Amino acid sequence: MxxxxxxxxxxxxxxxxxxxxxxxxxxxxxxxxxxxxxxxxxxxxxxxxxxxxxxxxxxxxxxxxxxxxDRDALIHGVMHFVTERIANRAALALEQEDGPFEALRSYAFGAAAERIGALCPMLSGRFDPSDPECLEARTRIEKLTKELIRRAQHAGEVRDDIDVGDVMIALSQLTRPLPGVGCQRIERFVERHLLLFLDGLRAPAPSELPGHAATLEELRPKN
The missing domain is CATH 1.10.10.60 (Homeodomain-like)
Structure with missing residues (x-):
């Protein structure tokens, strides 16, 4: 010794x-x-x-x-923490859920629980969305979400006229509080309205959607 x-x-x-x-x-x-x-x-x-x-x-x-x-370092940490957790939820849904639609459903509810829609408007001016760490997690979310949708569409469980952007918009909007209404008051309705949205994704589609599916390219800010 x-x-x-x-x-x-x-x-x-x-x-x-x-x-x-x-x-x-x-x-x-x-x-x-x-x-x-x-x-x-x-x-x-x-x-x-x-x-x-x-x-x-x-x-x-x-x-x-x-x-x-400092505060900015904490805000950056929270945004990376949340996006990484959402990506992990998507990967877990792909790995563990039996049915394609159930995988998409599990992911959507898990992502909504991270409250990304409430956080982004409040914090968007305090962190750089092009930061490599956050960009990597966001890219992973997009790829995994697209795979969840593709599998459900291939199985005939989700309508063909939607894309990953439609799901990302819904997750953001449904977890964002209404003007003048606090987050805590709106949270009790999130699961209800998210399920309404998910039911609208099911195939066969009862109606034809106007316009075209929302793509990620359309959602990204233009330089």
Whole structure:
């Protein structure tokens, strides 16, 4: 045994395990902060109290600032956290759900639970949407959503005249509060209206949609 190892052992310590535990604790604290910040931003907007966020997360202010040195860093972290979780929900739906429509349904409800429609209008001026980290997660969401739709259409369970943009618009709009109506008051209707939308996707379609399917290219801002 080396002298350093002997010293640690004599003090009742160990040469392994401490660093992984510290990293795991730090990762859990980071996730608690991001979850609390997401809820706070949905309810109070981008100027939500950082002290209250730390308190809700069950950590001290120093821990919050160690992970996120300022408000903009926290907002960036929340947006990446949410988009990554939505992408993971899509991947999980593709992997675990038996039926194509059930996979799309599971993903839509999971994505709505992340409240992306409420967050984006509040935070859009505080982070760069072309940031590589967020762009990568968004691209992954788009690809997985398109695959969910393609499978359901191929199985004859979803109408052929829709595209990924139609689903992305609906998820954004249905999780966005109405003007003058707080997020908490509108949340109880989200699942109801999301199910109405999903039923409208089913094939055979009872009516013909005007115009054409919304594509991602049309939704992206023009330079």
């Amino acid at each position: 080396s002298s350093a190892s002997a010293t640690i052992a004599a003090k009742g310590g160990t040469t392994t395990g401490a660093a992984p535990k510290a990293r795991a604790d730090a990762a859990r604290n980071r996730e608690r902060i991001l979850t609390a910040a997401r809820e706070a931003f949905v309810v109070h907007g981008a100027e939500a109290s950082l002290d209250d966020i730390a308190r809700s997360a069950g950590v001290g202010n120093a821990t919050l600032y160690r992970h996120f040195p």
